[in-house]
Amino acid sequence: xxxxxxxTDRLASIGGRRSSAGRGxxxxxxxxxxxxxxxxxxxxxxxxxxxxxxxxxxxxxGPSGCGKSTLLSSIAGYVRPSSGEVxxxxxxxxxxxxERGMVFQQYSLFPWKTIRENIVFGPKVAGRPKAELxxxxxxxxxxxxxxxxxxxxxxELSGGMQQRVGIARALANxxxxxxxxxxxxxxxxxxxxxxQESLLEIWSAFGITVVFVTHDVDEAIFLADRIxxxxxxxxxxxxxxKVTLPRPRSQDMxxxxxxxxxxxxxxxxxxxxxxxxxxxQSQ
Amino acid sequence: xxxxLKHKVAYAGPASVSVEPASAATPPxxxxxxxxxxxxxxxxxxxxxxxxxxGIGAARTGLNAVTAWFQAKAYGLVVGTIxxxxxxxxxxxxxxxxxxxxxxxxxxxxxxxxFEAFVKQAFNPVFxxxxxxxxxxxxxxxxxxxxIGIALGTLMGRSKFGAALFAPYIEIMRPIPAVAWIxxxxxxxxxxxxxxxxxTFLGALFPIVINTMQGVEQTPAxxxxxxxxxxxxxxxxxxxxxxxxxxxxxxxxxxxxMGVSWFxxxxxxxxxxxxxxxxxxxxxxxxxxYPDIIVGMLVTGALGTLSTALVRxxxxxxxxxxxxxx
Numbered sequence: 001x002x003x004x005x006x007x008t009d010r011l012a013s014i015g016g017r018r019s020s021a022g023r024g025x026x027x028x029x030x031x032x033x034x035x036x037x038x039x040x041x042x043x044x045x046x047x048x049x050x051x052x053x054x055x056x057x058x059x060x061x062g063p064s065g066c067g068k069s070t071l072l073s074s075i076a077g078y079v080r081p082s083s084g085e086v087x088x089x090x091x092x093x094x095x096x097x098x099e100r101g102m103v104f105q106q107y108s109l110f111p112w113k114t115i116r117e118n119i120v121f122g123p124k125v126a127g128r129p130k131a132e133l134x135x136x137x138x139x140x141x142x143x144x145x146x147x148x149x150x151x152x153x154x155x156e157l158s159g160g161m162q163q164r165v166g167i168a169r170a171l172a173n174x175x176x177x178x179x180x181x182x183x184x185x186x187x188x189x190x191x192x193x194x195x196q197e198s199l200l201e202i203w204s205a206f207g208i209t210v211v212f213v214t215h216d217v218d219e220a221i222f223l224a225d226r227i228x229x230x231x232x233x234x235x236x237x238x239x240x241x242k243v244t245l246p247r248p249r250s251q252d253m254x255x256x257x258x259x260x261x262x263x264x265x266x267x268x269x270x271x272x273x274x275x276x277x278x279x280x281q282s283q
Numbered sequence: 284x285x286x287x288l289k290h291k292v293a294y295a296g297p298a299s300v301s302v303e304p305a306s307a308a309t310p311p312x313x314x315x316x317x318x319x320x321x322x323x324x325x326x327x328x329x330x331x332x333x334x335x336x337x338g339i340g341a342a343r344t345g346l347n348a349v350t351a352w353f354q355a356k357a358y359g360l361v362v363g364t365i366x367x368x369x370x371x372x373x374x375x376x377x378x379x380x381x382x383x384x385x386x387x388x389x390x391x392x393x394x395x396x397x398f399e400a401f402v403k404q405a406f407n408p409v410f411x412x413x414x415x416x417x418x419x420x421x422x423x424x425x426x427x428x429x430x431i432g433i434a435l436g437t438l439m440g441r442s443k444f445g446a447a448l449f450a451p452y453i454e455i456m457r458p459i460p461a462v463a464w465i466x467x468x469x470x471x472x473x474x475x476x477x478x479x480x481x482x483t484f485l486g487a488l489f490p491i492v493i494n495t496m497q498g499v500e501q502t503p504a505x506x507x508x509x510x511x512x513x514x515x516x517x518x519x520x521x522x523x524x525x526x527x528x529x530x531x532x533x534x535x536x537x538x539x540x541m542g543v544s545w546f547x548x549x550x551x552x553x554x555x556x557x558x559x560x561x562x563x564x565x566x567x568x569x570x571x572x573y574p575d576i577i578v579g580m581l582v583t584g585a586l587g588t589l590s591t592a593l594v595r596x597x598x599x600x601x602x603x604x605x606x607x608x609x
Contacts (some may be wrong), residue, residue, distance in 0.1 A: 078508060098514030108509045112527040112604040121523070122513035149474045173513055 021088055023099075023176035024209030026075060030084030033070050042043040043234035044070040048083065050228065050237070054176075057203060057210045059220035062265065063274065065236020068213045069181050075181050075211060076102050088177060098122055101170030102179045106186040108166055109154035113251045115165055116141060117148040122173030140168040143202065156228060160191035164198065172208065178203075180212045184219070193251055196222055200249060217266045222249060227267060231273035239269045300551070324338065392574040399521040400574035401581075414582065416558040417548060420476075421590065424483025425544045429537060432488050434496025436536070437525070446496075457489045461547035465554045479551035479559075486547025487540035494536025497530030534598040537593050 011255045028050040031218060045067040052058050060068045073079040075086050077096040086093040088100060096102070101122075109118050117124075119140045120133045128136070141147040142166040146157075154162055163183055170178055184192045196219060203210055214220050219242055220227045229239040245253055253259050371394050376382075381389035390398075404410040438451075440443035461482050468478035502525050510520045552561025563577030 076508075076512060078511075088446070096508065096511040098512070100512060102512040104509065106503050107503070108505045110506060110509075110524065112525070112530075112601075113523075121510070121515075125513065125515045125519045125523070126511075153607045155604070156607060169509075189577065 012106065013022040019097040024052075024054045024211060025089050026050070026177060028052075028071070028075065028084075028209065029087060030088060031071070031074055031081040033067070033074060033079060034082040043213040045063065046076070046234045046236040047080075048235075049084075052209060052211065054209055055207045057223060057225045058228060059224035059226070060211065060213045060217050060230060060263055061217065061270075062230035062235070063215055063232050063270065066230045066232040068215075068230050071099065071230070072181055072213050072233065073120055075177075076100055097128065098173050099175050100179055101173055101175035103163070103183045105158065105164045106162070106180045109169070109256045112266075114151050114153060115146060115157070118165055119152065119168050119172050120168060126173075130211055136172050140172045143169045143263050144198075157168050158191075159187050160195055161181060162186065162193060167199065167202065171202070171208070175208070176209065177209045180210065182213055182215070185214070185216075192219070199223065199252070200247075204248070211229075217263055217270075218254060221245070221262050221266070222251070222254065225267065228263075231268050231270075232277050239266075239275055241265060288431055310388075312522075316515040343508075365489060367572070373563035390573060392577065396592045397576045397577045397581075398399040400572075401578045404575070404578055406526060413558050413560050413563040414586070416556075417552065417560040418586070418590075420480050420483055420543075420548055420551075420559065421544055422588040423480045424548070425487045425541060426490055427480075428484045428487035428540060428544065432491030432536070432540065433495050433533060436492045436533075437499050437521070437529070439492070440499025440529070441525070453489065453492060456485075457493075459488050460550075461499075462550045468551070469554075475556055479548065481550040483544045483548045491536040493535070494539070495529060498532025498536075499525055501532070529600070530601055531597065532596065534602070537594045541591045541594050544589055545583065545590070549583060 028048055029112050030047050031045060032043070032047045033045040035044055048071065050058075061069065062068045070079060074081050075088070075093065076091045077086075087263075093100075094279055109115075110121070113121065114147065116137045120137045123133055137150070138147070139149050144167065146164060146168075147160060149157060149161070154165065157165070166183065184195050187195060199210075200223065210223075212220075212223060224243050227241045227243060228237055229238075229241070230236065231238045241262065245258055245262075247257075313395045375393075375394055377388045378393040383389050385591040435449060439449055440446070464482050465478075468481050469475070472478040472481055506524050506528065507520060510524045514521060532559060548559070549561035551562070552559035556562050560579055560583050564576055564583070567573070567575035567579060
């Protein structure tokens with residue numbers, strides 16, 4: 001963990017543009033997202049408002065098809081809300097942008113670019129000088145422990161390693177917000193736990209705002225400051241829970257009473273909603 | 284074709300959704316399964332990349348690689364040679380005995396005569412003029428087709444408007460054989476040279492357009508999204524994402540297009556012109572010089588194979604990522 005912190009100092013020295021402190025304030029203001037129109041209209045997300053503080057780690061938790069990824073896409077700028085708007089650091093979101101880094105579930109690395117080329121892609125298209133790209137590449141490769149694989153191609157790496165590159169690629173672009181769409185969903189359980197720990201280390205070093213979409217209750221509790229629970233069809237927020245577990249967190253907290261209590265609370269809300277949805281479907 | 288399939292499959296690896304059922308026989312290049320243990324982070328890191336950290340690949344070249352190449356090719360070489368020998372033997376028997384059973388072999392020269400004719404032509408400077416003229420026509424027609432075909436295919440693959448606008452032309456014109464174009468080409472173009480190059484161009488164009496379009500359409504959407512969120516402009520997305528994603532498909536289109544441009548060229552040269560390997564072949568028929576007909580045909584085949592191989596070779600460095608993914 002210490003080497004991550006010292007890395008942050010080095011990151012700060014790269015052009016002095018790493019001060020994410022105070023940046024990354026997300027306001028989701030009455031966002032509703034409807035696909036199609038008329039009788040075929042599908043309400044993916046009902047009117048939702050959220051205020052996410054700079055540096056906060058928020059998990060959006062819900063069953064598949066509850067619109068949590070769609071909500072995230074609207075923050076990322078891939079989906080235009082049908083009404084309402086998303087405002088990041090006082091600027092309304094009009095489309096995808098480099099200040100909002102995105103990590104996808106899987107296979108989002110450019111297969112024809114080496115690991116290093118993937119990581120420096122953002123700074124490169126932004127026209128950063130070569131020396132800076134070198135420094136960014138080296139630093140972030142070290143951060144995710146993949147310096148040895150700088151010249152490898154994504155397909156030569158395991159799923160967990162690829163996701164670490166995905167995170168490094170997003171962070172190398174010095175965003176103020178990191179948006180993660182079930183990034184560990186395709187990984188096996190052990191790799192997943194390891195990735196969660198690495199993510200928390202990186203997050204605490206960067207002080208960046210993270211919005212993390214998951215359907216895994218344990219994952220949400222372990223990672224988040226705050227859990228936003230969504231229910232399915234139509235997608236809407238049914239609970240907004242604070243996670244008061246101390247940091248730094250470790251996996252053995254999963255057996256503490258506080259953790260269990262939170263888990264029970266989450267499950268209760270989700271079960272109530274699932275039953276409701278189930279009843280609706282079987283009518 | 285086998286190669287083309289392999290390209291498609293390996294490419295479809297990252298986006299396994301788009302794997303066609305036909306290509307399912309070869310498993311897509313999936314990343315090696317993670318073998319990590321939380322407690323053994325440092326050790327596992329070294330071994331996790333499927334036992335293929337960079338550097339090892341380079342060390343394996345040399346003698347090992349040469350041996351491996353021969354082992355891999357030996358079967359094909361042996362069987363191929365036997366097959367060719369049998370074919371030649373059959374040709375010899377049929378032509379020497381002047382077999383005339385529905386198909387008439389009495390005017391087909393035997394292999395030895397063709398070989399003699401070939402050696403004679405190999406020392407004839409005019410023969411090389413024929414080859415040179417044909418190669419230049421191919422170069423002009425094919426390169427024009429490559430530029431226009433890739434541009435048009437990309438446009439059609441990326442834009443609904445482009446696809447809707449050009450699809451009828453492609454669909455209607457694609458089945459028209461090169462020979463059918465010859466009268467109109469002669470009427471439209473100022474010189475014979477231009478009309479032959481035009482026919483060669485048309486032959487290569489359609490495979491290139493269609494394959495480029497497919498490759499571009501199959502670009503995984505998540506990669507375009509990723510590039511957008513990293514701040515890439517549409518032009519940067521084209522160069523860094525769409526073009527490389529479509530490249531395996533484009534190369535297939537270029538290779539197929541190269542073959543088609545050769546037989547289009549031959550059609551053009553038979554009808555008009557004073558030089559070219561097609562003219563040479565047809566002229567041999569007019570002069571009742573039968574061995575030269577076959578020399579012309581075989582040289583055409585060799586040139587076509589060679590130029591297709593050149594296309595693949597030129598693309599080789601850009602597809603390194605696919606080979607490393609195995």
